[in-house]
Amino acid sequence: MAIDIPRIPLGDGIEGGLDFLTSHYSMVTRGISRVTQSGITVLNDGLMWLPEWALMAIIALICWRVANLRLGIGAVLGLALIWNLGLWDPMIETLTLVVIATVVAVVIAMPLGVLAAISDRFYSLIMPVLDFMQTMPAFVYLIPAIPFFGIGSVSAIFATVIFSMPPAIRFTTLGIRQVPKDLIEAADAFGATRSQKLIKIQFPLSLPTIMAGINQTIMLALSMVVIAAMIGADGLGSEVWRAIQRLRPGDGFEAGIAVVILAMLLDRITQALRKPKKKTS
């Protein structure tokens, strides 16, 4: 015999909370929305304004400088393919969203990561939250984004920031905690203050680890930005989305390959930044 336990109204509670937030903080959300939207527009227009070949040259040059010539050539070939497939504009839209979401995520993540490294209390508080954020299916973030920011790119950024932030926080914390204890002790012995230790010792020494976190954040951001096509974000994702709706696997794959190329470029560049050129410890 089934015992009739009333269902806990978890979902109702969350909805109530979201309603409350949207109605009482609409000023805030509208402000955020406007700032974000103009950021997107400026960056997007800027990138669009550049002729394709010019942007290709810039990206190839960056690849060459930070990594090697091979990556530079690879970048040219990959980008040329995207151009040829007629996916240049969506690619730029996607890149814009990724860049903005990553910047916002990193700016928020960095102080949180440092705080979690310094304070054990905050560490034990934030870690379960990060676990939650990372294991929650990515789509779920899209839903509350809409009442806050409406359909479109701002909602996509919002969801992407939340989804992609955890690795940046985690790796910052990890990097700072990994700085050898004897170096901290040496700094202490010379009378360094907490911020002197942080800025001059802990932060530079954990930079490779932090960059690894940022790399992951970028990758997550890219995947989320593509998914965010479901709530009306522009870009390669919406090409895929359209291909699904029209049952055109060819188009879908073409857009998918463009995503892969973009992902590889972003990944290789940030990987290369991670390894300092000559300093080894």
Added chain:
Amino acid sequence: MTETDETNIKIQVRGLSKVFGSQPKKALELRNQGKKRPEILEKTGQTLGLSNIDFDVREGELLVIMGLSGSGKSTLIRCLNRLIEPTEGDIVIDGQNIPKLSEKELLECRRRHFSMVFQNFALFPHKTVQENAEYGLEVRGIEKKSRVESARNSLKQVGLDGWEDAYPSQLSGGMQQRVGLARALANDSTVMLMDEAFSALDPLIRKDMQQELIELQHRMKKTTIFITHDLDEAISIGDRIILLKDGEVVQMGTPEDILTRPADDYVARFVEGVDMSRIFTANSAMRSVRATARDSDGPRTVLRKMSDNGLDSIYVIGRDRTLLGIVNVDDVDAAAKAGKDTINELIQNDFPKAGPDEPMNNLFAMFNDKSYPIAIVDDNQRLLGVVVKGAVLEKLAEAGEH
């Protein structure tokens, strides 16, 4: 000895104890009932790292803290600058009681008084040699120009000029530790703390570094506290040695005190196997001079002094006991017979001479065929005493027994 006793006290440590664990009170209570470290650990689970340590650090001396692994050396040195919080006791430096300082005062105190050299170097891998050497000054907010200069200077002192732009990873272990030393020196603090600073170096480089430290220390007269578990090292560099065991002081004294008068079996065992002839100095075999001649003495007076003391040669000193030379009985006798009234032209200079710190095994080779005793003189050429051949042999034989 009396000289050093009068010098200023730099740091005064009184009743210093450290308990590792969450119930220090309980551990100290047992300690006060006369219980020792192992028993306290068994009963309370607390480690008595240091127990009731008293000592003074004198201005300008090189004080060595020695003891077996786990005896509390690192704990002691880290309590001084509060990298480890002492459980009880006073550490007074220039009138400030370190355990009582506020966070801010502590920073100030560390900056002014202490610089530290670490066993594993603890250099900052992302900074160049130059930037590493500047670190202490950078922390103190010294302006760039003067800190570049002091860092350069101290790098030069440790023989690293030309390496300013290298990264620590590009240097050998010995060179890295020189950077550690330069970082401490550049800081111009009043006390240098060195925790097994040379232990990670291979033996040859280690000897070099010891020599260098001694020279630096003599030159700069910087108060230095040096930890080692190596007695040879302690003896060759220390002005004084403190021996720790299970967190307690078992003996405190000059290297020679510890070698010749070990306080207990623990110290004696520690002392076994040390090359004694290297350690004994001229000072330890020196005897006071039975008689000396003055340059103003006439031959007859000198002859009388010699026969009274059974000497066949005698050292001649001027005013202020400055050593002028030696005369031997045959010459003086001849001069007396010839009716001369001065010994001035009889004075010879082919006699052996050494400072009080000369190691014993160098002395032996100095005796020449005339078998004059070795004159021991201080820096101003004043005669302190003499060492005779028999005394050296005696001391060397004594060393062999150990």
